[in-house]
Amino acid sequence: MQKTSFWKAGHTPTLLSSFFYFDLSFMVWVILGPLAVQIANDIGLTPAQKGLIVATPLLAGALLRIVMGVLVDHLQPKKAGLIGQLVVMAGLVWAWLGDLHNYHAILALGVILGVAGAAFAVALPLASRWYPPEHQGMALGIAGAGNSGTALAALFAPTLAIMFGWQNVFGLCLIPLGVALLVYMVFAKDAPSAPPPKSLVAYLQVLKDRDAWWFMFFYSVTFGGFSGLASSLTIYFNGQYGLSPVTAGYFTAACVFAGSMVRPFGGRLADRIGGIKTLSMMYMLAATFLLIASFGLQSPAMAVVIFVAAMLSLGVGNGAVFQLVPQRFRKEIGVMTGLVGMAGGIGGFYLASSLGYSKQLTGSYQGGLIVFAALAIVALLGLSTVKNRWRTTWGSAAMTNAKI
Numbered sequence: 001m002q003k004t005s006f007w008k009a010g011h012t013p014t015l016l017s018s019f020f021y022f023d024l025s026f027m028v029w030v031i032l033g034p035l036a037v038q039i040a041n042d043i044g045l046t047p048a049q050k051g052l053i054v055a056t057p058l059l060a061g062a063l064l065r066i067v068m069g070v071l072v073d074h075l076q077p078k079k080a081g082l083i084g085q086l087v088v089m090a091g092l093v094w095a096w097l098g099d100l101h102n103y104h105a106i107l108a109l110g111v112i113l114g115v116a117g118a119a120f121a122v123a124l125p126l127a128s129r130w131y132p133p134e135h136q137g138m139a140l141g142i143a144g145a146g147n148s149g150t151a152l153a154a155l156f157a158p159t160l161a162i163m164f165g166w167q168n169v170f171g172l173c174l175i176p177l178g179v180a181l182l183v184y185m186v187f188a189k190d191a192p193s194a195p196p197p198k199s200l201v202a203y204l205q206v207l208k209d210r211d212a213w214w215f216m217f218f219y220s221v222t223f224g225g226f227s228g229l230a231s232s233l234t235i236y237f238n239g240q241y242g243l244s245p246v247t248a249g250y251f252t253a254a255c256v257f258a259g260s261m262v263r264p265f266g267g268r269l270a271d272r273i274g275g276i277k278t279l280s281m282m283y284m285l286a287a288t289f290l291l292i293a294s295f296g297l298q299s300p301a302m303a304v305v306i307f308v309a310a311m312l313s314l315g316v317g318n319g320a321v322f323q324l325v326p327q328r329f330r331k332e333i334g335v336m337t338g339l340v341g342m343a344g345g346i347g348g349f350y351l352a353s354s355l356g357y358s359k360q361l362t363g364s365y366q367g368g369l370i371v372f373a374a375l376a377i378v379a380l381l382g383l384s385t386v387k388n389r390w391r392t393t394w395g396s397a398a399m400t401n402a403k404i
Helices: 012-029 032-043 047-075 077-097 103-117 120-128 133-164 166-187 200-206 210-241 245-261 263-273 275-294 300-328 330-362 366-392
Strands: none
Touching (some): 012 047, 012 103, 012 120, 012 133, 012 166, 032 047, 032 103, 032 133, 032 166, 032 210, 032 245, 047 077, 047 120, 077 103, 077 120, 077 166, 120 133, 133 166, 133 210, 133 245, 133 300, 200 330, 210 275, 210 330, 210 366, 245 263, 245 300, 263 275, 263 300, 275 300, 300 330, 330 366
16 A cells, blocks of 8 residues: 655644644643752752652643543644643743742642643644554654653753742743744644544543553653653752752753654654564663663763663653554544553653652662663563564554554
């Protein structure tokens, strides 16, 4: 069967505006990570509390992705995205002008910022519904590369905090967020082939399918590793090597940028050689690099190299997971994006919080990193148990043009 070229197969303005919307939403979602060192010094936080303030937006975003997934299917992605973005911008106004100088206020802000993390459940269905099965990996890789916004936060937030104060950074975030919303409203369009809305009970039916749980677990490791490290590495480089918040932010940005920019490559590679093979290789590499990092490298430069390698592996794995999900759950892509994204956020919450508790209880980040490396191995073993069934049922050549 003749395949249509990628750039002619879908709707490019929607794809690129989805990326931009997602990118700026992710920047805001993890903004507490790059600011955590300065916030902690200002209001006095323990290592565990620092870990929890950067992990809270991840957990809130994970749970809110289910809500956003429901809105996407009932209101269509574009309208759901508008509602989410307005809530985030209102929260940023409060953060900018309100009193945030206590631990519980920062945690409350983290919950509001979770709405920005729920943008995942908007951007991916918005893009996915425009593209045929053989181009899902590339389309969702490009849209999903919006997680590069985490690099923008790490790159600019610590410097802006020194120049204007960390609370004013929330006000400054409103400027690019407003531009992204304008672009999104002008250029993004809902696909004409969107599935009809389902009842709330129908969403629960998806959870009866064991494949849904497998995808949730696989993504909790790949995206959980990525988002957890993106939120925590500024604290890690500051605590482990004594780097200034700005320098730690630059080091974090290098790691995060690598992991986010390879997501389209991960989707493209999965389109070419199959999502299962791609994901298997990435789990093995991610586990290896996280284990190496757990032993505490002598220099921050060497640590950056290892964390970049780990983030590259996790980023490619993110793209590979979302090459597979639309093949298996194309009619339920809205709710599955929410469920799988939720699992990814929960994985990130676990990693970010466990690093903080590990540091407080043992004086080292080693325990948190070792456990997450072990989870990558468990995911690899799990993938090996389902691959034959997947390739002979919904992933067979008779069922799809895509490589599984």
